[in-house]
Amino acid sequence: MHHVRLAFRTLLKTPFVSTVAILSLALGIGANAAIYSMFDQLLLRPLPVHAPEELVNLSAPGPMPGSTTCNQQGDCDEIFSYPMYRDLERQQTALAGIAAHRYFGASISIDNEPSVAEGVWVSGGYFPLLGVQPALGRLLGPSDDEVIGAHDVVVISNDLWRERFGARTDVVGRTMVVNGRTMEIIGVTPREFKGATVGSRPAVYVSLAMRGAFSTVPYTGFENRREYWVYAFGRLKPGSSMEQAAAGLNAVYRPIIEEVEAPLQEGMSDVTMARFKAKQVVVEPGARGQSSIHGEAETPLLMLFSITGVVLLIACANIANLLLARGAGRATEMGVRLALGASRRQLLTQLLTESVILSLAGGLVSLLVAQWTLDGISALLPPEAAESMSFGLQPSVLIFAGVTAILTGLIFGLFPALHSTRADLISAIRAGAGQIAGGRAAARFRAALVTAQIALSMALLVSAGLFLKSLNNVTRVDLGIAVDDVVTFSVTPSRVGYDTLRAGVLLRRIEEELRAIPGVTGVTSSMVPLVAGSNWGTDVRVQGFECGPDTDCNSRYTEVGPAYFSTLGMELLQGREITDSDIAGATPVAVVNETFARKFNLGPNPVGKFMGFRGAARDSMTTLIVGYVRDVVYSSVKDTVPPVFYAPWRQNARSNFMNFYVRTSLPPEQLLASIPAMMKRLEPAMPVEDLKTMPQQIRENVFLDRMISILSAAFAILATLLAAVGLYGVLAYSVAQRTREIGVRMALGADGARVRGLVLRQVGLMVLIGGSIGVAAAFALGRAAQSLLYRLEGHDPAVFGSAVLFLTLIALAAGFIPALRASKVDPMQALRYD
Amino acid sequence: MTTLIRMEGIKKVFYTDEVETHALADIHFSINKGEYVAISGPSGCGKTTLLSILGLLDSPSAGTYELAGHEVANLGAAERAQVRNKQIGFIFQAFNLIGDLTVAENVELPLTYRDMPVSERKDRVAKALERVGMSHRAKHFPMQLSGGQQQRVAVARAVAGDPAILLADEPTGNLDSKNGEAVMALLQELHAAGSTICMVTHDHRYAQHADREVHLFDGKVVEPGIAAVA
Numbered sequence A: 001m002h003h004v005r006l007a008f009r010t011l012l013k014t015p016f017v018s019t020v021a022i023l024s025l026a027l028g029i030g031a032n033a034a035i036y037s038m039f040d041q042l043l044l045r046p047l048p049v050h051a052p053e054e055l056v057n058l059s060a061p062g063p064m065p066g067s068t069t070c071n072q073q074g075d076c077d078e079i080f081s082y083p084m085y086r087d088l089e090r091q092q093t094a095l096a097g098i099a100a101h102r103y104f105g106a107s108i109s110i111d112n113e114p115s116v117a118e119g120v121w122v123s124g125g126y127f128p129l130l131g132v133q134p135a136l137g138r139l140l141g142p143s144d145d146e147v148i149g150a151h152d153v154v155v156i157s158n159d160l161w162r163e164r165f166g167a168r169t170d171v172v173g174r175t176m177v178v179n180g181r182t183m184e185i186i187g188v189t190p191r192e193f194k195g196a197t198v199g200s201r202p203a204v205y206v207s208l209a210m211r212g213a214f215s216t217v218p219y220t221g222f223e224n225r226r227e228y229w230v231y232a233f234g235r236l237k238p239g240s241s242m243e244q245a246a247a248g249l250n251a252v253y254r255p256i257i258e259e260v261e262a263p264l265q266e267g268m269s270d271v272t273m274a275r276f277k278a279k280q281v282v283v284e285p286g287a288r289g290q291s292s293i294h295g296e297a298e299t300p301l302l303m304l305f306s307i308t309g310v311v312l313l314i315a316c317a318n319i320a321n322l323l324l325a326r327g328a329g330r331a332t333e334m335g336v337r338l339a340l341g342a343s344r345r346q347l348l349t350q351l352l353t354e355s356v357i358l359s360l361a362g363g364l365v366s367l368l369v370a371q372w373t374l375d376g377i378s379a380l381l382p383p384e385a386a387e388s389m390s391f392g393l394q395p396s397v398l399i400f401a402g403v404t405a406i407l408t409g410l411i412f413g414l415f416p417a418l419h420s421t422r423a424d425l426i427s428a429i430r431a432g433a434g435q436i437a438g439g440r441a442a443a444r445f446r447a448a449l450v451t452a453q454i455a456l457s458m459a460l461l462v463s464a465g466l467f468l469k470s471l472n473n474v475t476r477v478d479l480g481i482a483v484d485d486v487v488t489f490s491v492t493p494s495r496v497g498y499d500t501l502r503a504g505v506l507l508r509r510i511e512e513e514l515r516a517i518p519g520v521t522g523v524t525s526s527m528v529p530l531v532a533g534s535n536w537g538t539d540v541r542v543q544g545f546e547c548g549p550d551t552d553c554n555s556r557y558t559e560v561g562p563a564y565f566s567t568l569g570m571e572l573l574q575g576r577e578i579t580d581s582d583i584a585g586a587t588p589v590a591v592v593n594e595t596f597a598r599k600f601n602l603g604p605n606p607v608g609k610f611m612g613f614r615g616a617a618r619d620s621m622t623t624l625i626v627g628y629v630r631d632v633v634y635s636s637v638k639d640t641v642p643p644v645f646y647a648p649w650r651q652n653a654r655s656n657f658m659n660f661y662v663r664t665s666l667p668p669e670q671l672l673a674s675i676p677a678m679m680k681r682l683e684p685a686m687p688v689e690d691l692k693t694m695p696q697q698i699r700e701n702v703f704l705d706r707m708i709s710i711l712s713a714a715f716a717i718l719a720t721l722l723a724a725v726g727l728y729g730v731l732a733y734s735v736a737q738r739t740r741e742i743g744v745r746m747a748l749g750a751d752g753a754r755v756r757g758l759v760l761r762q763v764g765l766m767v768l769i770g771g772s773i774g775v776a777a778a779f780a781l782g783r784a785a786q787s788l789l790y791r792l793e794g795h796d797p798a799v800f801g802s803a804v805l806f807l808t809l810i811a812l813a814a815g816f817i818p819a820l821r822a823s824k825v826d827p828m829q830a831l832r833y834d
Numbered sequence B: 001m002t003t004l005i006r007m008e009g010i011k012k013v014f015y016t017d018e019v020e021t022h023a024l025a026d027i028h029f030s031i032n033k034g035e036y037v038a039i040s041g042p043s044g045c046g047k048t049t050l051l052s053i054l055g056l057l058d059s060p061s062a063g064t065y066e067l068a069g070h071e072v073a074n075l076g077a078a079e080r081a082q083v084r085n086k087q088i089g090f091i092f093q094a095f096n097l098i099g100d101l102t103v104a105e106n107v108e109l110p111l112t113y114r115d116m117p118v119s120e121r122k123d124r125v126a127k128a129l130e131r132v133g134m135s136h137r138a139k140h141f142p143m144q145l146s147g148g149q150q151q152r153v154a155v156a157r158a159v160a161g162d163p164a165i166l167l168a169d170e171p172t173g174n175l176d177s178k179n180g181e182a183v184m185a186l187l188q189e190l191h192a193a194g195s196t197i198c199m200v201t202h203d204h205r206y207a208q209h210a211d212r213e214v215h216l217f218d219g220k221v222v223e224p225g226i227a228a229v230a
């Protein structure tokens, strides 16, 4: 306690040094705590369920001919067909159990108040396997997963219960509407449970057996072994290993593949068949649940984490430097204390107490920095992603900040403490007069620290420069569309009870009503949202192009409304666009893009040729190509444009959801208010989804690039400023220390320029050494970050050049004041200390 | 006899916290080439101030100062640095060798501020060290030397640049009597070899080594007799 009181007194005695130290640490620790919070939530934290370490994710990579629909729950080869899943569930004995889940977009309605939410179909074993206990009522169990289409019961999430039902306990037994079906609420999940997929927060849990009941077209997904859509996970038996589990599962899986599924495959080449037959169930750790986020977030988060780690190192170097400087200032005090009989250990404890208190204060302030950083991150994320995470300071973040603070305090307080309590200190004090030297080891250590800071900030500046240039490349991609004044939104009539026929009528009605809104100059629609990461692909037949078993005849496509190309500013090269007259019954038509024409050898004049893409009509090739458009962006800004064809949705019987695009001559923001009002009049039960301007949509499509470059630039500038503070501190201290030497040099005839040169040479040397190390490190960093860079090499010379220039300027600026002060030394004064 | 230094009406006033200190009041003073002058007087009488102005470390508040025929009282900082480098050799009470540099490097320091070929610099350093009898310690660092040895190195540094005048401010103040005498003997030798020397000292014995003793009292030059009476 005595130590602590003394420490506070000392820290208060040098308020400037203490403040700089605390702020440096706060920035360093805060940035790390914020990224750690993301890291923890997305990559580290196990599911809040019973014994999560026993959970395993199942997959069976290999050819999946037929249809595959995958989502945020995992890679497309982590997916099973429903019949296969049930076979495994029934027959396997290697695991304590397996469960299936599949997320879906839900339109829910509670007391006639519609909204959009996430839902998940779960097998009867899902909740029992996870060992989740209900907060209220009961959860779904095997008895809710027996008869296809017969279980109109729903479990709601704790959040939904609180937000929409006011946490009322009489909610069990009430009904709500999920995608057009009235269902009875049987229970509420516990508060901490958010499903088994990180990055998603389902509001409703419905039995897997109900999937078909939500479909407005005849549903085949329960019988068809060539439709892959089920994600599966399991729980290891106590004491058994993943290898044992895999062996046991494959004992069931392999015979089914060989004997049941292989004979079902048609037109498969021998090579593909061999690969198909070799498929095996793979068992992987599943403590964190099953989510594609684990793969997607890892590289960017590791990148950001290493960046903030470097920021912290730089901050710590500042602390060490400041403590060292202060230690030197207290040399006499330490000498006197030692002389009075204090043991070295007592002094060390005293000094370390000081540095730990310093860093704890830094840790406290860092929480503010962490919160700001998290706010910044949440502003940079698309709303959907932001909603699935917490941006508050969670207990794990507080612990992280606390532990980091104490550790930095101990580690970076140690050398200064050891140094200023050296045994030869007393002789050093006595030997003060006579020559100008002292603390050469300390001076060299301090210079080394600053050199390291320069190296680290150099590396950070380069990587920030790379990310910024990459972002610049991303924003300058010619998307081939003109959508500055376009607003988009989507609706799903099928979720509110519309069959396809009525849905078609409603969708056409919406188009008309949109056209009537004042200021609207164009309206169109598309089943696949533009630049939203969605991909639809199908095998096609094209006149004059041979498709064998191993020829890739796949093309991306979307089904669009009239005036699609003109409303979105796409350039029509030949023929015409899709119009009002392209309806069911008329000649089936399509418009193709340049890459499509190239891939299928359509030559310079694709218009007039025939193709086929759907069902039985595929092979007869009755679809007439009526238009030829320039390659424009499809699902993602950064993808190279795939082969795409555009067909009229009015010629498709399945158009039961739609994305609309509305061009306006007024500020687009006005539409963001008028569209929901109009839709409410038209169909009050149907929520408007994803309402946003197209520029916003495009920004969200590249949010990761934006986020990484903005964060890395912010952190790099922060780091450079911290390094500049460090550099300034060291130089100012060294000038103060060398006042007498400078005085002697001036007496011997050194003029101001020469004295400034003395200081700036120090700067130059540190920049040269630190900068070179930093550049070398940046090369390595650039290579590691290559996958995050767009149309840019990790060793872009312009970026390296600017980073070097920037750092040199900052370093010179930091060195300028000490250099000036050095040249203003009055030799008379300097030499007066005798 | 040529006059090396001529000071007319030199005044120096220091202003600190609204207190005016008249450190030098109307100094008239000259030194001839080859002369050895000792300045003495009580503490605070302005000896160091006078020496600093002589050495162009400071400029007078008023008066004229001619060094080797040139008016130097009002030169700019860079020119003064140049004059210090070429014409003046300093010897300090506290030696003021630079601890990070070797003996040879310390002696070389003033020469590095001139455009002088490296070979000539090395030559001059060797000669200077020889003159003070410190050649065998050229590679040592100052802290490996005794006080007397350090001061001899400082003298070598002062003479290496072949200055017009050596200025020494109590060069024996930090030394015991034996080492002090050795340094005085060294100055004597330099004087005998033609150097012009101006030395501040408290010690009457050492003042007697000089050709001429100048007494300062309250910032004024006084006749020895008068000073003694006062």
Ligand SMILES: Nc1ncnc2c1ncn2[C@@H]1O[C@H](COP(=O)(O)OP(=O)(O)OP(=O)(O)O)[C@@H](O)[C@H]1O
Pocket: B014, B015, B016, B021, B022, B023, B042, B043, B044, B045, B046, B047, B048, B049, B050
């Ligand atoms: N930079 C300064 N600011 C204010 N006063 C000063 C300054 N330098 C010297 N003085 C004052 O000028 C007077 C002369 O000082 P100086 O150092 O020249 O004396 P000195 O004769 O060298 O004394 P000592 O024998 O103790 O070295 C003193 O009163 C001193 O306090």
Ligand SMILES: [Mg+2]
Pocket: B047, B048, B049
């Ligand atoms: Mg003096």
